[in-house]
Amino acid sequence: MKILAIETSCDETACAIVEDGTKVLANVIYSQVKTHAATGGVVPEVAAREHVMKMLPVINQALDEAKSSWEDIEAIAVTKGPGLISSLIIGTQTASVIAYIKNKPLIPVQHITGHIYSNWLETEEEVQFPILILTVSGGHNELILMRDHHEFEILGETRDDAAGEAFDKVARILGLGYPGGPIISKMAEKGNRAAFKLPVIMLEKESLDFSFSGLKTAVLNEAKAYLAEHSNLSEKFQADLSASFEETAVTILNDKLFRALENYPEVKEIHLAGGVSANRRLREKVEETLRQRGEKITLRYPKSLSYCTDNAAMIGSSGYFMYKKNPERFLELRNVYPDASMEISA
Numbered sequence: 001m002k003i004l005a006i007e008t009s010c011d012e013t014a015c016a017i018v019e020d021g022t023k024v025l026a027n028v029i030y031s032q033v034k035t036h037a038a039t040g041g042v043v044p045e046v047a048a049r050e051h052v053m054k055m056l057p058v059i060n061q062a063l064d065e066a067k068s069s070w071e072d073i074e075a076i077a078v079t080k081g082p083g084l085i086s087s088l089i090i091g092t093q094t095a096s097v098i099a100y101i102k103n104k105p106l107i108p109v110q111h112i113t114g115h116i117y118s119n120w121l122e123t124e125e126e127v128q129f130p131i132l133i134l135t136v137s138g139g140h141n142e143l144i145l146m147r148d149h150h151e152f153e154i155l156g157e158t159r160d161d162a163a164g165e166a167f168d169k170v171a172r173i174l175g176l177g178y179p180g181g182p183i184i185s186k187m188a189e190k191g192n193r194a195a196f197k198l199p200v201i202m203l204e205k206e207s208l209d210f211s212f213s214g215l216k217t218a219v220l221n222e223a224k225a226y227l228a229e230h231s232n233l234s235e236k237f238q239a240d241l242s243a244s245f246e247e248t249a250v251t252i253l254n255d256k257l258f259r260a261l262e263n264y265p266e267v268k269e270i271h272l273a274g275g276v277s278a279n280r281r282l283r284e285k286v287e288e289t290l291r292q293r294g295e296k297i298t299l300r301y302p303k304s305l306s307y308c309t310d311n312a313a314m315i316g317s318s319g320y321f322m323y324k325k326n327p328e329r330f331l332e333l334r335n336v337y338p339d340a341s342m343e344i345s346a
């Protein structure tokens, strides 16, 4: 079954064609990152205007790349939220019009479930449940137990900043640009992870929630203390603080993940998903911990870096598995509105 999927929740205009939830026939992403780098973050009105300009060309390119026509497409999937409302409107309205004109089922997809399904893309073998999932993005950060397709139990979430947001803010403090994750990661390679002792904030003993605002403040205080004695931040200082911050953030994520695993020994797989799952040190640390503990658990993270950050292929995959569970829900649906709720629902 071929699904055409659309994603416009933030600053990527994306369209993909996915077959049977796993095979990616096209994955077109128009990134607005250069536009938003000028303002150091996404300005919603600017993002919406770019979506308007790029939505149809991106859809046409996806059809071309997949060598598919509208007759080959069996359903349309679209991100309904959460995200920027002005951005979501472009995707949901485009998908609704296509579903109506072409008379195809419409599948509204919750964005975070999209990130979760990024680990099914290009995966040939059966994924084994139950799965412990760490979703780490710019806008959200959760620990989730998934016992079957589209059955999610939230074990923990961020009480303040998400991990990706912390990377973005630290990059801004260090004057490194936007988006912060990839830049901090690159700087960190040249720095000393042990140069600064930053707080590993684990909250209450049993808690599976996250908090990154204290870590961000600690980075800010180090930068202020340095600037009190120097006219600007040296490259060595930027690299050492990037490396120490990355190590601390990754340690918090890793330790929470394994704290959760203690409660659910039946877990067969661990999945990392979302923009921060692109982080090399995070992948390495989780791999290391699994090895040290002698766990026979499969670790997955998205097969391509373009599946970690926002893309439409993951929306196509999530939509497919939702459709398969209950096609009647979508057969007559031709209109969907943005939904700002953060609730992770099918």
Ligand code: KG4
Binding pocket: 115, 136, 137, 138, 139, 140, 163, 164, 165, 167, 168, 179, 180, 181, 182, 185, 274, 275, 276, 277, 278, 279, 280, 308, 309, 310
């Ligand atoms: O999943 P995503 O594209 O958007 C949301 O749904 O929020 O995640 C974007 C986030 C940004 O905060 C970015 O800084 C972070 O993912 N990111 C990374 C890396 N690549 C992207 N963070 C750490 N290391 C990376 N290599």
Ligand code: ZN
Binding pocket: 111, 115, 137, 274, 275, 309, 310
């Ligand atoms: Zn996302």
